[in-house]
Amino acid sequence: MTLKLLHILSYTQIFLNKNKQGVSKMELKKIAVGLTALLGMSVANAHNVWLEPASAQGEYVVKFGHEQTETYPESKLKSIQALNAQGKLTAVDYQFRNGEAYLMPKSDLVFVHFDNGVWSKLPSGKYVEKTKREEPTAEFSTNPVKFGKAILKWDAESFKSHQQAYELIPQEKAQANKPLSILVLHNGKPVQGIKVGVSEDAPFNLTNEKGIAQFTPTKGFNKVWAEFEENITNNADYDRRSVEYMLTFDAQ
Missing domain, CATH: 1.20.5 (Single alpha-helices involved in coiled-coils or other helix-helix interfaces)
Structure with missing residues (x-):
C-alpha cells in the first residue's frame, strides 16, 4: 500500500x-x-486510462479511474491513435457517449493520451483544479498526464517501440503466471528505477539499468502500471508533471 x-x-x-x-x-x-x-x-494523480471491450462486438471504451471508473470531459482526452498497415500511428474516430469515448479500432495496437488538467495544493492543504497562475499562493501545481497502450492482439508490433514519449514494451507474448520482462522507455531510451506493477497500491518492481522490470501476468485481462515524474521550469501554470502509464493485454 x-x-x-x-x-x-x-x-x-x-x-x-x-x-x-x-x-x-x-x-x-x-x-x-x-x-x-x-x-x-x-x-488528481492516482487515476489511469485504459481500453476495455464494450458491449457491442468489436467496440472498445476508454476507461478512466482507479479502483472505480469515472466519467470525464471529452476535452481531457487528447488523442486516440492506432497502428495502421504501414506501421504508422493514425487518429482513431470515436463517439463520446455518457462521459466516455467508444471506438471500433481496425488495429491490434491502440494508444491513448489523456490530460487531467492542472491541480494546485493550497496552503490549507486542499487540492483544487486550478493553475498556479489562478492560485498564486499555491504551494505547488502539478499536471497529471495519463497514457494508455492496448495490445488487442499479439503480433510483431507488440514488441517494438513506436516513437512515444513514454512506452512500456513486453519482450515476449504474455503467458499467465510466467514472469514477463517489460521494457520501459522515455523518449526512446531505457529508464532505470521506474516502478512497474499492477497499480500504485500494489507491490511493484523497479526497472534495472537496461530499463527492464519483471511483471507476472494472470490469466485473462492484465493491466501493467508505471509512473514517471517530471520537474517543469519556466511554466507559469504548473511546476511539475506526473505521468502514469497503463499497458493492457490478455494472457492465456
Whole structure:
C-alpha cells in the first residue's frame, strides 16, 4: 500500500475516533480538511486510462479511474491513435457517449493520451483544479498526464517501440503466471528505477539499468502500471508533471 493511501486511512481513523470522543467541531473540521486534501491529491494523480471491450462486438471504451471508473470531459482526452498497415500511428474516430469515448479500432495496437488538467495544493492543504497562475499562493501545481497502450492482439508490433514519449514494451507474448520482462522507455531510451506493477497500491518492481522490470501476468485481462515524474521550469501554470502509464493485454 502506498504512503498516500496510508495517510488517507490514518486520517480517516483519526476522524472516526475523534468523532466518537466528542471533540470540538473545530478539531473535527481540521481533520476533515486534511482528509479532503489527501483525497483530492489521490483524485488528481492516482487515476489511469485504459481500453476495455464494450458491449457491442468489436467496440472498445476508454476507461478512466482507479479502483472505480469515472466519467470525464471529452476535452481531457487528447488523442486516440492506432497502428495502421504501414506501421504508422493514425487518429482513431470515436463517439463520446455518457462521459466516455467508444471506438471500433481496425488495429491490434491502440494508444491513448489523456490530460487531467492542472491541480494546485493550497496552503490549507486542499487540492483544487486550478493553475498556479489562478492560485498564486499555491504551494505547488502539478499536471497529471495519463497514457494508455492496448495490445488487442499479439503480433510483431507488440514488441517494438513506436516513437512515444513514454512506452512500456513486453519482450515476449504474455503467458499467465510466467514472469514477463517489460521494457520501459522515455523518449526512446531505457529508464532505470521506474516502478512497474499492477497499480500504485500494489507491490511493484523497479526497472534495472537496461530499463527492464519483471511483471507476472494472470490469466485473462492484465493491466501493467508505471509512473514517471517530471520537474517543469519556466511554466507559469504548473511546476511539475506526473505521468502514469497503463499497458493492457490478455494472457492465456
